[in-house]
Amino acid sequence: MNDDVRKIIYGTITVFLLGVMAWISIIYVSACGVTLTCNRGAPRVDRTPIPTLIPATLPAQDVSWQSEPPAAPPASSDTCRVSAVNFIGAWATSQTPKSTEADPFYFVDKDGKNCEANFSEALALFNQPNLRGADSLACTSCHSGDLTVAPAQLDLSAFAGIIAGSRREANKPKGVNILGGDWKASLLYDFLVNAKPNIPGHEQALSPETMISAGKPFAGPLPTATP
Ligand code: HEC
Incomplete structure (x- = not known):
């Protein structure tokens, strides 16, 4: 009787832990894919480090006289x-x-x-x-x-x-x-x-x-x- 209760408790704990691990794995794989480096986890770049060059619309100033x-x-x-x-x-x-x-x-x-x-x-x-x-x-x-x-x-x-x-x-x-x-x-x-x-x-x-x-x-x- 005692053994049965213990089995049920251990079984429940094991199932619970497996569930938690599966859950974490699903989250990880869905976010990062099947990889250990998780590149997708890096913050998304919304701005490039180099400002976008806006094409000059005016003719370049002549500074040759300087x-x-x-x-x-x-x-x-x-x-x-x-x-x-x-x-x-x-x-x-x-x-x-x-x-x-x-x-x-x-x-x-x-x-x-x-x-x-x-x-x-x-x-x-x-x-x-x-x-x-x-x-x-x-x-x-x-x-x-x-x-x-x-x-x-x-x-x-x-x-x-x-x-x-x-x-x-x-x-x-x-x-x-x-x-x-x-x-x-x-x-x-x-x-x-x-x-x-x-x-x-x-x-x-x-x-x-x-x-x-x-x-x-x-x-x-x-x-x-x-x-
Ligand atoms: C980057 C700063 C700088 C610029 C620009 C500059 N000077 Fe000077 N000038 C100095 C320094 C430093 C001295 C020496 C100060 C000392 O001996 O105590 C000096 C000294 C002088 C002196 C001598 C004063 C004395 O009693 O010995 C004259 C005259 C002078 N400058 C005129 C000019 C003229 C004219 C221009 C522009 C064409 C000019 N400076 C541009 C820094 C500058």
């Missing part, structure tokens, strides 16, 4: 072509203690034309990336108005900063004059045209051959001497 100075446009009487270095030099040497941001300055362009320009065009060059060759940073990306971070405490982002000069520790109103009386002896000229491999941001120099279009022809003799 590595090479643009070709000179056909000589026309209403534009002036000048080397960027000479253009900045013409502005720098035109500065007297009385000069303001609004004063025009004058230069002779590469074709010998008398031309007139204003400070904003010189400032634009300090703000322009790639001026000194492909991937060169704009001067103002380092020499910004925030003197606590600007290298050499030099702000090239505004007239006042350029005039105030460099090395203005603790925001001193006046620092080292970067314009110089003699343009080619000035700090600005030196740091523009001479590559300085050891100074970050100055690995590339501005070639005196880099031509820009700036200013406009000026009728009559130039009011001031130009370099």
